[in-house]
Amino acid sequence: MSSENYQQRKTFFDQLLTIYGRKPVLEALQDPDMQVYKLHLAHSNKEDGIIRELRQLAEQRGIAIEMHERKALSRISKNGKQDQGVAADLQLSAYQPCSAISGDHLQTAPRRYIALDRITNPQNLGMIIRSVAASGIDGLILPRRGGAPLTALVIKASAGTLFKAPIYHCEDLDAELLRMKDDGATLCCLSSHAEHSLFDYKAQGSMVYILGNETEGVSRNLEKRCNARLRIPMHNGVESLNVAVTAALIAFSGI
Amino acid sequence: MSSENYQQRKTFFDQLLTIYGRKPVLEALQDPDMQVYKLHLAHSNKEDGIIRELRQLAEQRGIAIEMHERKALSRISKNGKQDQGVAADLQLSAYQPCSAISGDHLQTAPRRYIALDRITNPQNLGMIIRSVAASGIDGLILPRRGGAPLTALVIKASAGTLFKAPIYHCEDLDAELLRMKDDGATLCCLSSHAEHSLFDYKAQGSMVYILGNETEGVSRNLEKRCNARLRIPMHNGVESLNVAVTAALIAFSGI
Structure with a gap:
């Protein structure tokens, strides 16, 4: 061959x-x-x-x-x-390994990605895929393990958009994020007590937003890698948003 | 008495x-x-x-x-x-009849509301309540009939925010919306083929965004009442978003 x-x-x-x-x-x-x-x-x-x-x-x-x-x-x-x-x-037309996001890719134009760290609810995962596909954000980085697998439930919750969404799969999220950071991307995680608002913060160059598990949030080791912590400003004493809602606000915030 | x-x-x-x-x-x-x-x-x-x-x-x-x-x-x-x-x-501390939104209320400051027309999925309803509470938008207008009732499932999906969210209940959504329109509010519905983008359109004065049933969208009779039809710009051939995601994008779009 x-x-x-x-x-x-x-x-x-x-x-x-x-x-x-x-x-x-x-x-x-x-x-x-x-x-x-x-x-x-x-x-x-x-x-x-x-x-x-x-x-x-x-x-x-x-x-x-x-x-x-x-x-x-x-x-x-x-x-x-x-x-x-x-x-x-x-x-899947836009399903590919995370290695396809090369350093060149990250440096020639500012790109935006969402990375998922152990999202376990298939409804949430499907909704996130749907919002990623619709928003035109550059991609969803999805580790093969630790979160909900891409089953029929996810396909249904994605309203069929799993087949169009730019999804970058990887084995080791930590290693991929480190590699992307070395290639110039800014890593951000969402946190309710963070200094910067998601809606105000703009990094130069490419950005990766990391969303964590529904109960525990972003893993400690991933949080440590981040260049910035961002919050979504909230009223009425509400402490957090549904993770699929957070993903949608991120995905559409660049528009 | x-x-x-x-x-x-x-x-x-x-x-x-x-x-x-x-x-x-x-x-x-x-x-x-x-x-x-x-x-x-x-x-x-x-x-x-x-x-x-x-x-x-x-x-x-x-x-x-x-x-x-x-x-x-x-x-x-x-x-x-x-x-x-x-x-x-x-x-519920912020649960009250829609009549509390008076003409004075609508005219003294520009306010923003989301009205729900037959949202039947309790998960969606709970998520919408949570986003409404968190965003600080002025309120959710909720007919007592035709949609998912406020059951334990909704309370759970709202992550307990049902008890803090500004919810305005009514018996007849059409009549309330007409009354608010007479009082100067701009009624908008979301539609994938609309001319204006949600993110660009700004009415003078108060606004009510109407969100329709998960399958059928906004009822014909309500759609006719609207001053404007808005779309959320979408990529990759995606035709619609989850209604709870749409609600969150509206609720946080004023920030």
Whole structure:
């Protein structure tokens, strides 16, 4: 394989999102707007109603079906306990590894990103994806672990925008943020007692806003990396906003 | 009773929110931050565990308990099918009838309100209440019917801010909005194809932003009343935002 070919194939595979479970995969196959690259089934599945339906839908749509040993399927779904012997690779047009945000990228124009640190509620995650897609902010940085996985619930809460939203996935959020900081980006976290208001603070160059877990907020180690702490001014003794609302205010604040 | 006394009593009763059902009322009584004015019980209740617990909590907190015939309790809860023989009046500090927004009020300073037309999802309603309370916008106009009732689910989604948020309740939203328009307020509704951007449009004087049902949007008859239609500029082919996100962008857009 030529190195150009390799790079093309790598880019292609980096854009795949693997979902699992019988119902989520069925819904993906039933939705004509969803680009499904491949259906994965375990040999151990009984050929009952839903498995037959999955096969028929994939065949009608010309989607490749691959059969696997049970263990191999677990490795594909990365969740053998919940995959029910079924997984599918979805092609997302704007889903790519965080490494695609290069130093050049950050330095040639001021860009804005939101990074999520352990957002566990799928409703919140879906709403955040929807606001990111709609706002035109440069992207959502999403670690593969520690938060809600990209399941059918998230797709639903995103109102289908998961397939259009610029999402940058990564394995190690801390390492990626440090790298982006070295490349000149300003890291900000939201905090109710911070000095600067989100609506007034403008850094020179690119910015990454870090949003933390619904209960605990941003992890200590990530908070330490930040160049600035920002607050959203609040009235009536209210102490915090829903994280999806905070994300929307950030995403649209640059407009 | 003197007329002054009458007015005071009327003001007091207008601020009460009646909730119903065993679990919601139990949670209200268990929460020391919640001001409960009265516990209502039906004679027909069996004095089982939860009814005993309700009684004990009310007695400990010095809250009056009133006993009613089953039918009378239905009239108090306004939902005999779901009240389970239990209701409670909560005192909300900033809950009042829409008539409190007088013409003088609208004309002496430019004020901003959000009005909800049939928002049926309790999560959305709770999030909207939380954003309204936090933003310092002048109030949320909430018809008593047609949308999600103010239940425990809404209280939870509001993160307890229901008890602080400036909420103006009304029976007939159309009539109230017409009256406010006559008093000089500009009525706006959100629409994806509108000419003006929410972020650019500034009316002189007071404004009311109308948000419609999650699926159907703003009712036709209300839309006709509006002076302006506003859009939130969107990217990536996204057609709409979650209604709670839209409410937050409106509420904080004046800052």
